Amino acid sequence: HAEAPLYLFDRTFNTTAPHLLHDYQASLHQSCPYFNPTSSYHHDLFHLLGPTERPDHRWIIMGPANHPSGSAFHIEPNATHAWNFPVTRSKYWIFYPPGVSPPGIHPSPNGDDVAMPISLGEWFLTYWDEHVKQRCHPDEMKRPMEGIVRPGEILFVPHGWWHLVLNLGSDGDTTTTHNDDTLSIAVTQNYVSARNVSDVLRFLKTRQQQISGCRDRPEAVSPEELYHVFAEKLKVYDEALWKTAYKDSERTWMCHAWNDVETKQDTTTTTTTIQ
Numbered sequence: 001h002a003e004a005p006l007y008l009f010d011r012t013f014n015t016t017a018p019h020l021l022h023d024y025q026a027s028l029h030q031s032c033p034y035f036n037p038t039s040s041y042h043h044d045l046f047h048l049l050g051p052t053e054r055p056d057h058r059w060i061i062m063g064p065a066n067h068p069s070g071s072a073f074h075i076e077p078n079a080t081h082a083w084n085f086p087v088t089r090s091k092y093w094i095f096y097p098p099g100v101s102p103p104g105i106h107p108s109p110n111g112d113d114v115a116m117p118i119s120l121g122e123w124f125l126t127y128w129d130e131h132v133k134q135r136c137h138p139d140e141m142k143r144p145m146e147g148i149v150r151p152g153e154i155l156f157v158p159h160g161w162w163h164l165v166l167n168l169g170s171d172g173d174t175t176t177t178h179n180d181d182t183l184s185i186a187v188t189q190n191y192v193s194a195r196n197v198s199d200v201l202r203f204l205k206t207r208q209q210q211i212s213g214c215r216d217r218p219e220a221v222s223p224e225e226l227y228h229v230f231a232e233k234l235k236v237y238d239e240a241l242w243k244t245a246y247k248d249s250e251r252t253w254m255c256h257a258w259n260d261v262e263t264k265q266d267t268t269t270t271t272t273t274i275q
Contacts, residue, residue, distance in 0.1 A: 007061070008062045009059045010060050042194040043191060045191075055190075055221075056212075056213035057080070059188050065184075068120065070165040072120055072123065073102050073162050074162070075257055076160075076161075079255070080200065081191055081192070082156075085151075085152075085188075087151060088185045089182055089184040090151065093149060093163060093164070093165055094145075094164045096161065098160035099257060102134075104123055104126060109259070120166060124166075158196075160256070197241070198245040198249040201245055208223050
């Protein structure tokens with residue numbers, strides 16, 4: 001479909017095509033030591049759950065040639081951070097700070113549901129002018145951030161930030177999106193670090209029905225048990241980190257993307273991805 005082309009997320013590529021994982025993993029750990037799970041930064045704390053018990057966290061993403069594709073506005077699942085790097089073709093990113101809804105995006109108070117345009121094209125056509133105005137908001141903390149990420153570059157996606165992704169042509173030119181015969185390929189991975197672990201704990205405890213990435217895999221820890229299992233493993237792994245994270249998670253959210261307007265069980269946030 002021209003307006004909503006196929007955009008494939010494959011969470012199993014590390015087992016079906018392990019050479020793809022090996023191609024980038026060692027280089028990533030060398031060029032970005034923070035991403036090395038053996039580093040002192042407590043990177044990827046969900047690894048404590050085990051490779052099959054943890055929520056889905058790693059994907060290869062592919063979009064068609066000669067068509068624009070991408071992801072509509074969303075926040076990373078389970079209060080995680082993420083990183084993303086394009087393998088082929090460039091990506092145009094728009095970010096909105098936590099607590100600042102992008103134009104045309106209307107989340108419910110507890111994040112239960114999100115009303116938004118059905119396609120990327122509709123958002124750009126309808127709300128681009130409002131977005132341009134938001135760039136000049138008198139409060140700098142409410143201004144969006146945006147830019148182009150090209151193959152060979154890596155982008156950090158902080159937890160709680162709304163973001164939209166549009167795949168561009170191979171040269172990063174928005175005018176070549178429709179006539180580029182190269183598939184759009186990227187790799188992305190979600191993780192928990194010492195910086196966002198308190199919000200992850202609070203999310204797992206108070207937003208149980210919004211937990212994603214483990215509902216269709218019986219080997220994964222269930223949403224109902226995820227908080228307790230993760231908290232116990234974190235306590236054994238690093239008791240000092242656990243005490244600090246637990247104290248903060250019981251007190252408040254560290255990120256303004258979430259609030260406690262409603263603390264009853266929520267349902268999974270509705271976001272629309274171009275398919």
